[in-house]
Every structure is written in structure tokens, then in C-alpha cells.
Amino acid sequence: MSEGMQPRYDPHGVEERWQRTWEEEGLYAxxxxxxxxxxxxxxxxxxxxxxxxxxHALQLALGDTVVRFKRMxxxxxxxxxxxxxxGISTQNVVEKALVAEGTSRQELGxxxxxxxxxxxxxxxxxxxxxQFRRMGASLDYRRTRFTMDDDYIRAVMRFFVxxxxxGWIYRANRIINWCPYHLTSLSDLELVHVDVxxxxxxxxxxxxxxxxxxxxxxxxxxxxxxxxxxAVHPDDDRYRHLIxxxxxxxxxxxxxxxxxxxxxxxxxxxxxxKITPGHDPTDFEIGRDHxxxxxxxxxxxxxxxxxxxxxxxxxxxxxxxxxxxxKERGQLEQREHYRHSVALCERCENRIEPxxxxxxxxxxxxxxxxxxxxxxxxxxxxxxESQHRFAIDSLESAPAWNISRQIWWGHQLPVWYCADGHxxxxxxxxxxxxxxxxxxxxxETDVLDTWFSSALWPFATLGWPDDTDDLRxxxxxxxxxxxxxIIRLWENRMxxxxxxxxxxxxxxxxxxxxxVLAPDGRRMSKSLGTGIDPLELIDRYGTDxxxxxxxxxxxxxxxxxxxxxxxxxxxxxxxxxxxARLIVTACEGVLPEERPSSLEERWILARLSQTQRAVERxxxxxxxxxxxxxxxxxxxDDFCDWYLEAVKARLYDGxxxxxxxxxxxxxxxxxxxHPLMPHVTExxxxxxxxxxxxxxxxxxxxxxxxxxxxxxxxxxxxxxxFRRSGVVPRLEGDEERIFAAVVKPDRAxxxxxxxxxxxxxxxxxxxxxxxxxxxxxxxxxxxxxxxVDGEREKLERYRRELxxxxxx
RNA sequence: GGGCGCAUAGCUCAGCGGGAGAGCGCUCGCUUCACACGCGAGAGGUCCCUGGUUCGAUCCCAGGUGCGCCCACCA
Numbered sequence: 001m002s003e004g005m006q007p008r009y010d011p012h013g014v015e016e017r018w019q020r021t022w023e024e025e026g027l028y029a030x031x032x033x034x035x036x037x038x039x040x041x042x043x044x045x046x047x048x049x050x051x052x053x054x055x056h057a058l059q060l061a062l063g064d065t066v067v068r069f070k071r072m073x074x075x076x077x078x079x080x081x082x083x084x085x086x087g088i089s090t091q092n093v094v095e096k097a098l099v100a101e102g103t104s105r106q107e108l109g110x111x112x113x114x115x116x117x118x119x120x121x122x123x124x125x126x127x128x129x130x131q132f133r134r135m136g137a138s139l140d141y142r143r144t145r146f147t148m149d150d151d152y153i154r155a156v157m158r159f160f161v162x163x164x165x166x167g168w169i170y171r172a173n174r175i176i177n178w179c180p181y182h183l184t185s186l187s188d189l190e191l192v193h194v195d196v197x198x199x200x201x202x203x204x205x206x207x208x209x210x211x212x213x214x215x216x217x218x219x220x221x222x223x224x225x226x227x228x229x230x231a232v233h234p235d236d237d238r239y240r241h242l243i244x245x246x247x248x249x250x251x252x253x254x255x256x257x258x259x260x261x262x263x264x265x266x267x268x269x270x271x272x273x274k275i276t277p278g279h280d281p282t283d284f285e286i287g288r289d290h291x292x293x294x295x296x297x298x299x300x301x302x303x304x305x306x307x308x309x310x311x312x313x314x315x316x317x318x319x320x321x322x323x324x325x326x327k328e329r330g331q332l333e334q335r336e337h338y339r340h341s342v343a344l345c346e347r348c349e350n351r352i353e354p355x356x357x358x359x360x361x362x363x364x365x366x367x368x369x370x371x372x373x374x375x376x377x378x379x380x381x382x383x384x385e386s387q388h389r390f391a392i393d394s395l396e397s398a399p400a401w402n403i404s405r406q407i408w409w410g411h412q413l414p415v416w417y418c419a420d421g422h423x424x425x426x427x428x429x430x431x432x433x434x435x436x437x438x439x440x441x442x443x444e445t446d447v448l449d450t451w452f453s454s455a456l457w458p459f460a461t462l463g464w465p466d467d468t469d470d471l472r473x474x475x476x477x478x479x480x481x482x483x484x485x486i487i488r489l490w491e492n493r494m495x496x497x498x499x500x501x502x503x504x505x506x507x508x509x510x511x512x513x514x515x516v517l518a519p520d521g522r523r524m525s526k527s528l529g530t531g532i533d534p535l536e537l538i539d540r541y542g543t544d545x546x547x548x549x550x551x552x553x554x555x556x557x558x559x560x561x562x563x564x565x566x567x568x569x570x571x572x573x574x575x576x577x578x579x580a581r582l583i584v585t586a587c588e589g590v591l592p593e594e595r596p597s598s599l600e601e602r603w604i605l606a607r608l609s610q611t612q613r614a615v616e617r618x619x620x621x622x623x624x625x626x627x628x629x630x631x632x633x634x635x636x637d638d639f640c641d642w643y644l645e646a647v648k649a650r651l652y653d654g655x656x657x658x659x660x661x662x663x664x665x666x667x668x669x670x671x672x673x674h675p676l677m678p679h680v681t682e683x684x685x686x687x688x689x690x691x692x693x694x695x696x697x698x699x700x701x702x703x704x705x706x707x708x709x710x711x712x713x714x715x716x717x718x719x720x721x722f723r724r725s726g727v728v729p730r731l732e733g734d735e736e737r738i739f740a741a742v743v744k745p746d747r748a749x750x751x752x753x754x755x756x757x758x759x760x761x762x763x764x765x766x767x768x769x770x771x772x773x774x775x776x777x778x779x780x781x782x783x784x785x786x787x788v789d790g791e792r793e794k795l796e797r798y799r800r801e802l803x804x805x806x807x808x
Numbered sequence: 809g810g811g812c813g814c815a816u817a818g819c820u821c822a823g824c825g826g827g828a829g830a831g832c833g834c835u836c837g838c839u840u841c842a843c844a845c846g847c848g849a850g851a852g853g854u855c856c857c858u859g860g861u862u863c864g865a866u867c868c869c870a871g872g873u874g875c876g877c878c879c880a881c882c883a
Contacts, residue, residue: 005842007842007843008843008845009843009845193880200883216883217883218883219883220883263881263882264882264883265882265883267882268882268883269882269883272883273882273883274883276883280881280883281881282881282882282883283881283883284881285881340882340883354881386812386813387812389811389812390811390812390878390879393811393879394879397879484877484878485878488879515877517876519820552821552831553820553821558813558814558876558877559820559821560820560821561820562819562820562821562831562832563832564819564820564831564832564833565820565821565831565832567831567832567845568831568832568845570845571831571845571846572845573845574843574845574846575842575843575845575846577842577843578842578843578845578846579842579843580842581842581843582842582843583842584842585842586842625821625822626822629822629830629831632830632831633830640842640843640846641847644842645847648841648842652841723848723849743848744840744848747838747840766827769827770827773826773864776863776864777863778863778864779826779863779864780863781863782862782863782864783826783863783864784826787825787826788826790826791826791827794827
């Protein structure tokens with residue numbers, strides 16, 4: 001097929017063809033096989049409504065590279081695909097579509113709305129898996145799972161009931177983050193914080209006995225009607241004498257106590273804090289500790305409620321009226337500009353209302369103990385290692401988890417109430433109330449936090465809660481690739497669910513990849529217009545080049561996106577293609593066999609082995625950036641510039657050993673590169689003779705003898721000397737032949753005036769420096785032996801090169 | 809306010825106790841029978857600052873400066 005190889009490698013068409021072929025030939029498929037060792041990467045399920053972004057692309061490139069490497073090593077690889085129902089996000093997208101149609105979810109009602117979501121998903125959902133294929137991801141697409149599949153729902157219900165019976169799930173009134181747009185509670189992890197310009201008002205709260213006032217600084221005068229106390233620090237001399245007395249809350253003119261609490265910051269504002277347990281998390285805690293009531297004055301819609309004269313007003317409107325009232329009475333001390341951070345809903349970016357609400361909670365106190373122990377024992381390895389500490393810290397400090405959401409799209413809680421309010425928790429609808437036997441039951445309308453179901457991904461995808469062959473064979477798995485911010489949302493929860501339900505952590509290695517920043521260093525974001533669409537990269541440079549570029553960038557540090565890295569990948573693919581073209585053309589029909597008969601052949605085989613060992617070592621540490629580096633230089637410098645240049649003449653001359661060896665060497669190079677750049681290597685593979693199997697399932701080579709890796713050193717030294725001085729050093733045999741073939745002294749420009757003298761001077765200076773160093777007793781005595789020996793070798797080399805120049 | 813990290817060539821980044829590196833960009837020369845997405849030759853750096861440890865520091869330690877990210881209830 002060599003006549004089909006064009007001088008320029010074009011990935012278009014080739015890559016799609018291989019993606020189809022590999023999948024159709026079942027080469028991604030994983031099935032239990034007790035004779036083989038499994039290797040499992042349960043790839044994070046993206047949002048069902050999502051589109052491929054750089055983070056996904058990077059994550060896929062990392063996971064797929066490892067998985068392809070393991071597959072070649074003979075592991076039975078399961079790379080698990082799927083997508084997540086993603087509660088609020090999905091509800092959002094569909095709601096927007098409804099609004100565009102002139103209707104709303106409220107108008108449709110819950111049942112119709114859920115149907116609409118399913119319809120929407122059947123039409124548009126899961127597009128992302130098509131895009132996963134374009135990344136060349138070798139996922140077992142037959143096994144695609146959705147976190148709202150019937151079986152998956154069963155797993156979620158089982159998990160909930162399990163935790164409930166353990167006594168860890170409970171229902172309670174607590175202050176929560178309320179999104180007035182979505183009309184639901186949110187966990188702390190679903191918020192974003194932004195700085196806003198605001199106004200800090202200092203308001204005088206008169207003492208009830210008429211004797212003076214306490215100044216209070218607040219940014220939210222609209223919450224004043226729900227004040228239940230004023231708190232000061234117990235050691236604050238300004239106010240200590242007032243503790244225990246009463247002040248009058250403006251507008252509602254209610255008498256409330258002055259209390260003391262250490263959580264009050266003396267330095268902030270006036271040092272006195274109004275306590276509003278209904279609308280502030282700190283105040284809620286202080287209020288609980290002091291046994292204060294918990295009234296609210298702002299409703300779920302964000303408007304005032306239950307306050308005479310303010311009902312139904314927005315907070316801005318209420319604020320004006322309250323401040324006017326205060327001003328009229330001379331109680332407004334000052335208004336000043338104040339910049340501070342506020343919490344927003346990460347989905348709609350509306351301001352969060354803290355308010356008290358009856359919610360379902362999962363207590364973390366007991367559930368986190370086993371995971372903590374496991375993490376401390378390093379039963380999970382984090383890459384980079386520094387994330388290990390963070391995983392532990394974030395688990396240690398994990399607060400009670402608000403698991404209920406007041407939205408319609410998601411897993412409805414398996415909780416039923418009878419008319420008397422008794423609670424019955426069952427996996428499926430119970431016939432009667434567990435407490436009173438009443439048969440008329442109402443199901444809880446709340447749904448679960450999306451991450452509650454995500455926590456089951458590594459084993460719900462394998463059939464849990466049933467005891468399946470898949471589960472027994474593939475669980476626990478091996479690899480997780482994920483973004484830093486997901487550690488708390490997801491990694492920790494998978495670890496505790498796995499330990500709790502199956503007694504084992506679902507994976508052993510967690511690779512936390514970097515955040516890819518825009519080329520200018522800002523975050524990639526659609527709204528900023530700084531996003532880079534991986535599909536456009538694929539269209540422009542090809543999948544292999546895109547994968548290579550992303551891997552090269554994926555260091556422990558956040559990195560700026562670089563087109564240059566992708567272009568480098570494209571060049572590597574083309575270089576490889578042309579090296580293969582040379583060998584395929586010159587060695588047509590020759591079977592690969594390592595029969596090294598000359599220096600350059602022994603050398604390249606040793607270099608291939610050496611690089612292979614390095615790649616294996618680096619991949620074990622998930623150090624992808626250095627893998628790309630090793631392979632780039634192996635291909636360009638060693639394989640092409642030295643080996644092929646040296647052996648080319650013998651290939652054209654029909655040297656049978658050289659031809660067989662060249663073909664074998666190319667095969668090994670292709671194998672090393674396949675995990676990173678699967679398509680171009682597979683395409684070349686088909687052009688090699690007698691190929692029974694696909695490269696994707698070809699065995700990873702045994703690394704051979706590395707002892708000849710330095711065999712070309714004298715020739716390379718000679719090349720240095722020649723290039724710097726124009727002098728052709730004396731060499732013999734293979735070395736002379738290789739020098740002539742690679743360096744081509746007969747075609748080089750003649751030695752220019754002064755070049756030789758400059759090189760001689762340089763070498764003499766090096767010799768002098770080296771001799772001085774070796775003459776220094778303190779150096780010779782204190783430096784490690786290998787350093788001293790190294791210096792002696794260097795000196796020898798400098799002297800040899802000097803001799804070469806000075807020879808006639 | 810806590811935690812983590814980064815400052816090295818024009819740009820993006822490796823290296824991390826003994827000769828300052830790569831890719832891109834730039835300059836010069838090559839249409840040499842695999843490849844101009846190529847080959848060869850070059851220019852370009854107080855390795856952020858100040859101290860300390862050491863025979864020796866870009867690398868280790870302390871302090872400073874400047875950036876970035878994550879977390880956190882200063883109203």
C-alpha cells in the first residue's frame with residue numbers, strides 16, 4: 001500500500017475511519033475474563049446536555065492514553081462511558097427552551113415537564129458521546145450508562161435507604177442557600193462568590209430604656225424586621241455594660257436582647273452585630289446557641305413577607321422604606337461604599353438568599369471516618385501527590401450535606417408521608433405507612449442533589465446493587481481522572497460510598513489534571529469569549545495532534561493553552577508518517593526482524609528500549625508532559641536525524657538485515673507512540689507487511705538491551721567538532737561511514753576563517769576550567785565520587801576534541 | 809483570614825547542588841532521491857530581589873516583592 005502514502009500526512013478522514021473501525025471490530029469492548037487482569041477507568045460522566053470543552057478533552061486524552069497503554073500491556077481494559085442527568089443544569093436548559101416557546105415549567109406541571117425533559121434528552125442529549133468518539137476515546141460505548149437509567153435509579157434508592165437506616169440521613173430545619181430563581185436549596189459547593197459594590201449602613205438601635213443606642217453596621221437593611229438580638233463581643237469595653245439590656249429593632253419596634261458572643265468581630269463595622277437567624281448563616285448559629293427565635297421576613301421568592309407595611313416588596317424597595325423610616329427618626333448614622341463578596345447560584349448567577357428551610361441532610365460525621373482512615377493509609381494515590389493533603393483536609397472539614405433539592409428533574413427521594421406526617425422510607429412505594437398503617441401516602445416532592453447519584457458511578461455502572469459478573473470482576477477499578485474542584489464534590493463521595501456499600505475504594509489512582517487557561521492566562525469561559533473549542537482544534541489539526549498538545553500541557557501547574565503544542569503534535573505525526581514512508585518504500589514486503597548488523601542499528605534498538613523504559617516509568621507516575629518530550633526527541637533526533645540518515649543508503653542498496661531491522665524498529669516506535677497518537681500509528685501499521693492484528697491490541701514490546709545506547713557518542717562528538725571548527729576528525733569503519741552519511745562533510749560549507757581558532761580557544765578554556773576544578777582538593781574530597789569522575793571524563797573529552805582539531 | 813503553587817531565552821514551559829535547556833518565534837544557509845509541518849548553522853538569559861548554608865547555589869534555608877488558584881459566615 002506504499003503507493004497510497006502521500007508525502008504529507010492528512011489526518012482528516014483517516015481518524016474518523018479508525019474510530020469507526022476500532023469500535024465496529026469490538027476492540028473497545030470489555031467483558032469479564034478471569035484469565036486476564038482487569039484495568040478500569042470509570043470516566044467521569046459529563047452533563048447530558050453538555051458539549052465537549054477543553055477540560056473534557058484533556059481528561060479524555062489522559063485517560064485514553066493510560067488505557068491504551070494498559071490494553072497493549074495485556075490488561076482487560078474497561079473504559080466506562082456515560083453521562084449524568086445533572087439536575088439543575090438540565091432543568092435550566094429545558095426551562096429556557098420552554099420560555100422560548102412562550103410557556104413555562106409551572107404551566108406544564110411536574111409530570112408534563114419531566115416528559116419534556118426526556119423528550120429533549122432523546123433529541124439533544126448525549127451528543128457529547130459523539131464528541132468523545134472524535135477524541136479517539138476507546139470507551140466501551142456498548143456500556144454507556146445514564147444516571148437516570150432504571151437500574152441506576154434503583155441503586156440510588158438503595159443507597160438512600162441504606163444511609164437512612166444507618167441513621168445518617170435526617171430531615172431538619174436549617175439555614176440553607178436558597179436560589180430565588182430556581183426556587184431550590186443549594187449546597188455550599190454549588191455557589192460561586194463574586195465581589196460586588198454595596199453600601200454599608202450604620203444604624204442606631206435605641207436602648208429600650210431610652211438611655212442611648214447601639215450603632216449597627218449592615219449591608220442588608222431589608223432583613224431588619226427579622227432581627228432577634230444584637231450581639232457584641234464579650235470583651236468589648238465599648239458595649240460590655242450593655243449586655244443583658246434590650247434594644248428596639250427599627251420598623252417593627254420590637255424589643256430584643258443584647259447578647260455577647262465571641263464570633264462577633266470587634267474590628268468590623270461598629271463591633272456590634274444584628275442577629276438575624278432566619279437570613280444569615282452565622283446569625284443562625286449564634287441564635288441557636290442562645291436559644292433565640294428564628295423568624296423570617298423574606299420569602300422564597302426573595303420578597304418581603306409577614307411584615308406590616310412591607311409585604312410583597314422587593315428587598316430593594318423595602319430597604320428604601322426602612323431606611324426612610326430610620327432617617328426620619330435620626331437613627332441613620334452613615335452610609336458608605338462597601339465592596340464585599342456575595343454568594344451566587346453557579347447556574348443562574350442570581351444572589352443567594354440564606355433562609356431557614358426544612359431539608360434532608362446527610363450527616364458526615366460518621367460516614368467520613370473510614371474514608372479518612374483509608375486516605376491517611378494512602379490506599380488511594382493522588383497525582384500530583386500534593387492533592388492528597390487537600391483530599392484529607394476537605395473530608396475532615398466536610399459539613400452536613402444538604403441532599404434535597406426543590407426542583408423537578410432528578411431522583412425523587414424515596415420518602416413517603418401519611419396524613420399524620422409519619423415518614424416511611426422504602427426503595428419502592430410502600431403499601432402503608434410504617435408507623436400507623438395508613439394507606440394513603442404522599443411521596444416527597446424533593447429530588448436528590450446530583451452528586452448523590454454521581455457518588456455511585458464506579459459500581460452502579462457495573463450493575464450494583466445486584467451481584468453481577470461485571471461487578472465481581474471489574475470492581476474495584478483503578479483510575480480516576482478529574483479536575484481539582486471535583487475532589488470534594490465527587491471523589492470523596494465515591495470513596496465513602498464505595499467503602500460503605502462494597503467495603504472497597506473504587507480506584508487506586510486519582511489523577512488531578514491542571515486547569516487549562518486561555519492563551520492570555522485568563523480562565524476559559526464562554527461568557528468571556530476566551531473558550532477554545534476542542535472540536536475546532538480537531539478539525540484543524542487532527543485528533544492525534546490535539547491529544548498530543550493537551551498531554552504536553554498537562555502538568556501539575558495550571559497552564560496556558562498553547563497552539564504551538566498542538567502544532568508540534570501535528571509535526572510529529574507528519575514526521576512519523578514520512579519516516580514510515582521511507583521505510584515502507586525501501587523495504588517493501590520485508591518482514592520485521594531485529595537483525596542489527598551495524599553500529600547505528602544496535603544503537604537505535606538500544607535507544608528505543610531506553611526510551612520505552614522511560615515512558616513506562618513516566619506513565620506510572622502519570623507524567624504525560626515528559627512522555628511527549630521523550631517521544632518527540634526519540635522520533636526527530638534519534639530515529640530520523642541519526643538512525644535513518646545513517647542507514648538509508650543500506651536500505652536503498654537492498655541490505656536484507658538493514659531492511660528487516662528498520663521495519664522492526666519502526667514497529668517499536670509506533671507501539672511507543674500509539675497510546676498518545678493512536679490514529680496515525682494505526683494507519684502506518686496497516687502499511688507494514690504481514691499485519692494480522694490491529695496496533696491498538698498489539699502487544700507492548702519487551703524492552704531489550706540498553707547497553708549500546710551510547711554507541712554513537714564518538715560520532716556525535718565528531719559531528720560537534722566538525723560543525724564548530726570545520727575539521728573532519730579521524731574515524732574508522734562504521735563510525736566513519738555514519739559520520740559521512742549524517743554529517744555530509746563533503747557538502748558542508750568550507751571552514752571559515754577563525755572558526756577553528758575560536759573552537760580551539762573554547763576547548764582550551766574548558767580544559768583550564770576543568771583542570772582547575774580537579775586541582776581543588778576541597779572539591780575532590782567533598783564532592784561525590786561520580787561528580788569527580790564525571791569531571792575527569794569531561795576533561796578527557798575536551799582533550800580528545802582538542803587533539804582532533806590540532807591533528808593535520 | 810487560612811491552604812497550595814508559580815517567578816528560568818521575545819512567547820509557552822522543562823530542569824532543580826557541580827558545563828543554563830526544549831518547542832515556537834527570530835537570523836543565515838540549503839528545493840540533498842522520507843518529510844520545507846523539512847535539514848543544517850546561529851543570535852538571544854544579573855535562572856525575581858536580599859541575606860544564609862556549602863569547596864561550589866538557578867536548584868537547599870530565611871526574609872522580601874510580584875502573580876495565580878482553592879477554601880472561608882467579617883455583618
